[in-house]
Amino acid sequence: MKFFADTAEVKDIKELNDLGLLDGVTTNPSLIAKSGRNFKDVIAEICSIVEGPVSAEVVSLDYDGMMREAADLRKIANNVTIKVPLTLDGLKACKALTSDGCMVNVTLCFSAIQALLAAKAGATFISPFIGRLDDIHLDGTDLIAEIRQIYDNYAYDTEILAASVRTALHVKQVALIGADVATCPPAVIKGLVKHPLTDKGIEQFLADWKKTGQSL
Numbered sequence: 001m002k003f004f005a006d007t008a009e010v011k012d013i014k015e016l017n018d019l020g021l022l023d024g025v026t027t028n029p030s031l032i033a034k035s036g037r038n039f040k041d042v043i044a045e046i047c048s049i050v051e052g053p054v055s056a057e058v059v060s061l062d063y064d065g066m067m068r069e070a071a072d073l074r075k076i077a078n079n080v081t082i083k084v085p086l087t088l089d090g091l092k093a094c095k096a097l098t099s100d101g102c103m104v105n106v107t108l109c110f111s112a113i114q115a116l117l118a119a120k121a122g123a124t125f126i127s128p129f130i131g132r133l134d135d136i137h138l139d140g141t142d143l144i145a146e147i148r149q150i151y152d153n154y155a156y157d158t159e160i161l162a163a164s165v166r167t168a169l170h171v172k173q174v175a176l177i178g179a180d181v182a183t184c185p186p187a188v189i190k191g192l193v194k195h196p197l198t199d200k201g202i203e204q205f206l207a208d209w210k211k212t213g214q215s216l
């Protein structure tokens with residue numbers, strides 16, 4: 001499974017990239033606002049660090065506006081992935097952009113049938129938001145399982161990009177189901193390494209090593 005960082009913070013992206021854990025980046029208008037940086041500048045900087053897909057979201061709601069913004073964003077770098085909302089205009093833009101060789105991430109997916117439409121529109125990625133479903137007392141991981149089944153039934157190659165991932169448990173669940181990508185806040189990705197028995201084992205081995213009086 002691929003890991004994308006769900007952030008516009010360049011420092012965190014560099015750190016994860018240096019660790020070799022990063023396959024791509026997703027941003028959204030809220031994350032850009034949080035970074036306090038110019039949208040195109042920050043996307044250009046991220047694309048210069050990360051080789052994989054970097055999602056940049058359009059803000060127009062109509063097809064023509066989306067296509068205009070996408071044309072502008074695509075000029076930034078080859079790995080820019082245009083993120084469009086799951087609306088009729090968004091699907092139309094998705095079809096046009098993917099037919100023109102551009103990677104597209106269809107975002108704000110909350111139902112399996114929406115995901116089917118995105119696959120039919122040729123989406124490169126579909127982003128089901130699992131944490132936001134959990135927030136309203138639904139199991140977001142059920143949605144990932146339904147989409148996996150539908151895409152496998154019809155051999156769609158749209159990648160399931162599990163989004164709104166909040167915990168290590170979410171990551172494990174979507175990996176077991178077979179999501180292609182999980183996009184997570186950097187702290188969640190770094191936290192995946194943690195296990196109390198790993199820490200305890202290291203402590204014990206170092207204490208015993210000390211007893212040998214040897215050095216390396």
Ligand code: E4P
Pocket residue numbers: 006026027028107127129131132163164165183
């Ligand atoms: C995905 O592309 C979105 O940027 C993101 O995962 C949203 O997560 P949130 O629900 O935690 O804001």
